[in-house]
Amino acid sequence: MHVETDAGALSGRSAIVTVSAGVLAAQSIQFDPPLPPDTRSGIAGIGMGALTKIGLGFGGERFGLPANSNLWETLGSGASFNFECFPFDRDVVVAYIGGDYARGVVALGEQGALALALERFAGMAGAGARKAFTGGRLHAWSADPYAMGCYSHALPGQAGARASLAKPVAEKLFFAGEATAAGDDGSFGAAMTAGGAFLAGEAAARAAAA
Numbered sequence: 001m002h003v004e005t006d007a008g009a010l011s012g013r014s015a016i017v018t019v020s021a022g023v024l025a026a027q028s029i030q031f032d033p034p035l036p037p038d039t040r041s042g043i044a045g046i047g048m049g050a051l052t053k054i055g056l057g058f059g060g061e062r063f064g065l066p067a068n069s070n071l072w073e074t075l076g077s078g079a080s081f082n083f084e085c086f087p088f089d090r091d092v093v094v095a096y097i098g099g100d101y102a103r104g105v106v107a108l109g110e111q112g113a114l115a116l117a118l119e120r121f122a123g124m125a126g127a128g129a130r131k132a133f134t135g136g137r138l139h140a141w142s143a144d145p146y147a148m149g150c151y152s153h154a155l156p157g158q159a160g161a162r163a164s165l166a167k168p169v170a171e172k173l174f175f176a177g178e179a180t181a182a183g184d185d186g187s188f189g190a191a192m193t194a195g196g197a198f199l200a201g202e203a204a205a206r207a208a209a210a
């Protein structure tokens, strides 16, 4: 196997590719010869969901909300804000938004997303939230070129996609990560988790070393 990267070239007996299914689908990595049909259909059969976090900082004000409490606002079909308030007793509130609504908020850019999240939070916690706001950050994995999404999911009619992607190519090219995280029973029940990604990587490393 020969791998070319911006930082130089590598050669080895086998390779384990651990980028997300979203990055594979975006063809950020080129394979030569092209991947076999099974692997390609596995990649095509997996979508990536969107979950976005917006962190809001507040200067010591708690608005009567206890640490580790939650506020939830439903704005309409598929649109909601879940505010995780003061986790670990820190002066922050983390807004969670998901799906197409999250993709739309991400398109507003960081300042737009922060303004919207603060507006929704102040609507529930009170206008004092605006005064106490010290700044925030948006992290949008769905727009991050190194993630291209948040959680893999098999597309409708593509229940076999994870197994297709998990199949080694010529016993020397392995795909490992949350998308291929099989449980002990081979059901891919560990998919979408960091633990599953670790186990899939470990299993691929064992297979590569065998």
Ligand SMILES: Cc1cc2nc3c(=O)[nH]c(=O)nc-3n(C[C@H](O)[C@H](O)[C@H](O)COP(=O)(O)OP(=O)(O)OC[C@H]3O[C@@H](n4cnc5c(N)ncnc54)[C@H](O)[C@@H]3O)c2cc1C
Residues within 6 Å of the ligand: 018, 019, 020, 023, 028, 029, 051, 052, 053, 141, 145, 146, 147, 149, 150, 151, 176, 177, 178, 179, 191, 192, 193, 194, 195, 197
């Ligand atoms: C908001 C959010 C909350 C989550 N909460 C939880 C949780 O509570 N518990 C849980 O278990 N899981 C959670 N997850 C899921 C968990 O983060 C993922 O399942 C896990 O990170 C997947 O690991 P991975 O190694 O498969 O992929 P990644 O974590 O995506 O790792 C892939 C790596 O490849 C790198 N990469 C990408 N493209 C290239 C390239 N072209 N060249 C070189 N390197 C590249 C990336 O930079 C990255 O380091 C959450 C995910 C999100 C988005």
